[in-house]
Amino acid sequence: MSLPPDYHMHTPLCRHAVGEPAQLAAQAVRLGLKEIGFSDHSPMPRDDFDEWRMRADQLDEYVAQVEQARREHPGLVIKLALEVDYLPGGEDWIRDLAGRHSWDYLIGAVHYVSDSWAIDSPAKISEWKNRQPMEVWTAYFERLTMAAESGLFDIIAHADLPKKFGFYPKEDCTALFNRFLEAAKKHGLAIELNTAGLRKDCKEIYPSPKIVRRAAELGVPITFASDAHAPEEVGMNFAEAVQLARSAGYKESCRFAKRRREMVKIDS
Ligand SMILES: [Zn+2]
Numbered sequence: 001m002s003l004p005p006d007y008h009m010h011t012p013l014c015r016h017a018v019g020e021p022a023q024l025a026a027q028a029v030r031l032g033l034k035e036i037g038f039s040d041h042s043p044m045p046r047d048d049f050d051e052w053r054m055r056a057d058q059l060d061e062y063v064a065q066v067e068q069a070r071r072e073h074p075g076l077v078i079k080l081a082l083e084v085d086y087l088p089g090g091e092d093w094i095r096d097l098a099g100r101h102s103w104d105y106l107i108g109a110v111h112y113v114s115d116s117w118a119i120d121s122p123a124k125i126s127e128w129k130n131r132q133p134m135e136v137w138t139a140y141f142e143r144l145t146m147a148a149e150s151g152l153f154d155i156i157a158h159a160d161l162p163k164k165f166g167f168y169p170k171e172d173c174t175a176l177f178n179r180f181l182e183a184a185k186k187h188g189l190a191i192e193l194n195t196a197g198l199r200k201d202c203k204e205i206y207p208s209p210k211i212v213r214r215a216a217e218l219g220v221p222i223t224f225a226s227d228a229h230a231p232e233e234v235g236m237n238f239a240e241a242v243q244l245a246r247s248a249g250y251k252e253s254c255r256f257a258k259r260r261r262e263m264v265k266i267d268s
């Protein structure tokens with residue numbers, strides 16, 4: 001089986017990852033991957049917004065490092081992308097970023113449910129104790145749906161990120177998931193099957209099998225993502241992600257080039 005492209009990986013510019021792009025690419029080659037994509041955390045309008053992303057003046061350096069990885073690994077297809085945080089009101093900034101380089105794709109991600117709380121931040125885990133899980137999940141999925149409707153992105157990252165630390169609502173979230181997935185379908189977005197969840201407390205791929213099955217029913221396309229923050233995480237647990245995709249009924253995943261989508265068979 002040849003593994004599908006790994007479209008979500010980070011670099012040390014985001015200040016919480018290790019391994020230069022060329023080292024991650026070398027790991028991909030070792031695993032037999034044919035294609036990868038770098039999607040590091042994009043800058044915010046203010047560099048002091050948080051401390052886990054590149055600064056705005058590092059974008060060119062990021063692009064140069066990805067180009068260096070391409071030179072060192074000519075047999076590997078390497079895409080240039082960003083994981084962009086969606087916050088309501090930030091649309092103009094995202095449009096500006098989109099025009100700075102010829103990105104192959106942009107991944108839209110919601111980490112912030114307010115301007116100050118990133119729900120996946122270990123430093124802010126105590127915030128979860130102040131709120132009901134359903135309140136957080138609802139706010140998160142509302143923003144994720146807005147991100148899908150914004151028309152700014154090609155792929156939506158880790159769609160059920162609020163499960164990371166295991167804070168699940170007792171209530172039924174089906175309506176939240178459906179609203180998001182219908183927006184993704186309508187606006188032509190893919191969702192990623194992100195294996196980083198297997199490395200967190202939730203011990204499950206993002207998103208859950210239930211969401212993946214519903215996405216398949218609606219015809220929402222998929223990509224595969226390790227969300228690697230270190231070379232050894234490249235392509236990690238991809239066999240499991242492929243199995244999840246297949247069990248939900250997927251036969252194809254997608255590739256991107258200069259923000260145009262192409263469907264490709266998932267090898268078995
Ligand atoms: Zn990260």
Ligand SMILES: [Zn+2]
Nearest residue numbers: 083109157158
């Ligand atoms: Zn993320």
